[in-house]
Amino acid sequence: MKRSNRLVSLTNFFLENPRQHRNLPYFSEKYNAAKASMSEDLDIVDHMFREEGLGYLKRTSGSAGGVMFIPESTYDNGINFIEKLCKRLEDPTRILPGGYLYMSDVLGEPKTVREIGRVFASKFSNTDIDVVMTVATKGIPLAYAVASFLDVPVVIVRRDPKVTEGSSVSINYVSGSSRKIQTMVLPKRSLRAGANVCIIDDFMKAGGTITGMVSLLDEFNANVAEIGVLAEADDDEEDRVVENYTSLVKISDFDLVSKEIRVLPGNYAAY
Amino acid sequence: MKRSNRLVSLTNFFLENPRQHRNLPYFSEKYNAAKASMSEDLDIVDHMFREEGLGYLKRTSGSAGGVMFIPESTYDNGINFIEKLCKRLEDPTRILPGGYLYMSDVLGEPKTVREIGRVFASKFSNTDIDVVMTVATKGIPLAYAVASFLDVPVVIVRRDPKVTEGSSVSINYVSGSSRKIQTMVLPKRSLRAGANVCIIDDFMKAGGTITGMVSLLDEFNANVAEIGVLAEADDDEEDRVVENYTSLVKISDFDLVSKEIRVLPGNYAAY
Numbered sequence: 001m002k003r004s005n006r007l008v009s010l011t012n013f014f015l016e017n018p019r020q021h022r023n024l025p026y027f028s029e030k031y032n033a034a035k036a037s038m039s040e041d042l043d044i045v046d047h048m049f050r051e052e053g054l055g056y057l058k059r060t061s062g063s064a065g066g067v068m069f070i071p072e073s074t075y076d077n078g079i080n081f082i083e084k085l086c087k088r089l090e091d092p093t094r095i096l097p098g099g100y101l102y103m104s105d106v107l108g109e110p111k112t113v114r115e116i117g118r119v120f121a122s123k124f125s126n127t128d129i130d131v132v133m134t135v136a137t138k139g140i141p142l143a144y145a146v147a148s149f150l151d152v153p154v155v156i157v158r159r160d161p162k163v164t165e166g167s168s169v170s171i172n173y174v175s176g177s178s179r180k181i182q183t184m185v186l187p188k189r190s191l192r193a194g195a196n197v198c199i200i201d202d203f204m205k206a207g208g209t210i211t212g213m214v215s216l217l218d219e220f221n222a223n224v225a226e227i228g229v230l231a232e233a234d235d236d237e238e239d240r241v242v243e244n245y246t247s248l249v250k251i252s253d254f255d256l257v258s259k260e261i262r263v264l265p266g267n268y269a270a271y
Numbered sequence: 272m273k274r275s276n277r278l279v280s281l282t283n284f285f286l287e288n289p290r291q292h293r294n295l296p297y298f299s300e301k302y303n304a305a306k307a308s309m310s311e312d313l314d315i316v317d318h319m320f321r322e323e324g325l326g327y328l329k330r331t332s333g334s335a336g337g338v339m340f341i342p343e344s345t346y347d348n349g350i351n352f353i354e355k356l357c358k359r360l361e362d363p364t365r366i367l368p369g370g371y372l373y374m375s376d377v378l379g380e381p382k383t384v385r386e387i388g389r390v391f392a393s394k395f396s397n398t399d400i401d402v403v404m405t406v407a408t409k410g411i412p413l414a415y416a417v418a419s420f421l422d423v424p425v426v427i428v429r430r431d432p433k434v435t436e437g438s439s440v441s442i443n444y445v446s447g448s449s450r451k452i453q454t455m456v457l458p459k460r461s462l463r464a465g466a467n468v469c470i471i472d473d474f475m476k477a478g479g480t481i482t483g484m485v486s487l488l489d490e491f492n493a494n495v496a497e498i499g500v501l502a503e504a505d506d507d508e509e510d511r512v513v514e515n516y517t518s519l520v521k522i523s524d525f526d527l528v529s530k531e532i533r534v535l536p537g538n539y540a541a542y
Contacts, residue, residue, distance in 0.1 A: 148381035
């Protein structure tokens with residue numbers, strides 16, 4: 001196969017298979033090309049991935065050596081994306097009764113969701129993560145987007161047990177903002193002891209839901225590796241029970257009367 | 272920029288931006304390359320995308336002419352994927368009390384979910400679709416996967432209204448298998464009249480949930496463009512109220528006593 005053809009095929013391969021290790025003979029055989037040519041191909045792909053801020057090819061030498069694609073968008077790409085997102089969310093028609101912000105349209109765009117996933121996955125790139133966990137409903141697409149870049153599975157916590165998932169572990173927790181007792185359920189099969197878990201959710205006020213997921217992980221003897229929330233509410237900071245999280249945007253100065261709202265970059269921007 | 276670099280960049284561009292039209296000058300400018308060279312690049316990318324069964328570049332000539340990537344996996348790729356999926360689902364340890372099948376692990380794999388999305392999107396490639404709709408919870412990742420290949424947004428129907436979504440339209444429907452009256456809710460803002468909607472769900476028994484979504488679309492004066500379900504139960508076929516759907520797998524011969532289960536390709540295989 002000609003180099004130009006190989007480059008198209010290789011680029012697709014790496015983008016579809018992030019963090020999957022392959023040795024050089026795998027590619028030599030697949031493309032029927034000399035190892036030296038393959039190595040040059042990989043240099044070109046690596047160069048362009050870095051150039052475009054997509055990540056890089058991690059090469060290892062020796063007998064078990066090979067290559068894998070690490071998706072790692074740059075900090076600047078992340079900030080650019082976040083600033084555009086803030087502008088979109090500041091639209092006053094998004095204000096709903098009760099002081100909530102309508103975000104379903106933004107969260108309904110696969111491309112936006114994918115970018116959110118890319119920013120989190122890049123930020124968590126050096127953390128050892130075995131699984132991404134979220135709670136139904138709105139965190140689900142975000143969790144899959146993060147997991148797709150990290151090449152790990154997703155587990156979904158529910159508010160109610162479902163017959164189609166078998167025996168479950170459930171916990172009660174106090175919702176931070178409403179102070180109500182709520183329940184969370186995770187099927188027994190879905191998480192192994194000792195797993196390193198990245199918690200992802202769309203929104204954090206006082207942090208009760210996240211705290212609930214942390215308690216649930218305790219029950220499974222699993223570890224909290226990272227916590228990522230798309231948006232956090234600024235006003236509940238003194239009540240906040242969660243520490244060491246990453247937020248992409250922060251909703252502040254939410255004025256229901258004047259219909260004004262300010263959305264600023266979250267603590268991601270502080271890194 | 273050299274051709275080899277351009278090919279890596281172009282491949283990434285098309286894979287990340289399916290169904291987005293760009294004219295040739297856009298690329299000539301971006302890469303500072305002559306139109307003739309760009310045209311050759313596009314030929315190479317198109318050739319390899321077809322070769323690997325990923326889809327093709329749709330070229331249009333004339334003053335408004337340009338190119339867009341249509342992701343369209345081949346029928347054979349679809350069948351290969353489905354047959355492997357059937358094998359995985361036939362594992363007797365998946366049988367749960369009540370005759371349900373545990374699929375959460377499979378649906379928790381971002382790569383598997385993406386492939387399911389690719390198969391549906393390829394099948395529906397020539398249908399005019401404005402939006403993908405699903406009902407919480409398990410259909411959500413599948414809906415996003417389909418939508419990402421079709422480059423359209425996702426709307427999520429809920430079983431209960433939520434304060435963070437504003438005013439909603441709700442309907443009651445009869446669950447096909449349990450014959451219970453249930454409720455479905457969709458925020459008013461999330462769908463415009465006349466929209467062509469692709470309904471996606473993970474599982475269909477008698478089809479009550481799908482019928483509910485169809486009724487909901489009626490309330491919005493929207494159209495059902497396609498219906499796709501990952502798995503259908505074989506045993507409820509005489510009660511089935513839904514027609515014109517695409518299923519990838521069909522669960523039949525579910526024997527709770529002998530712990531035997533057969534999973535066959537769904538009606539996708541009949542095309």
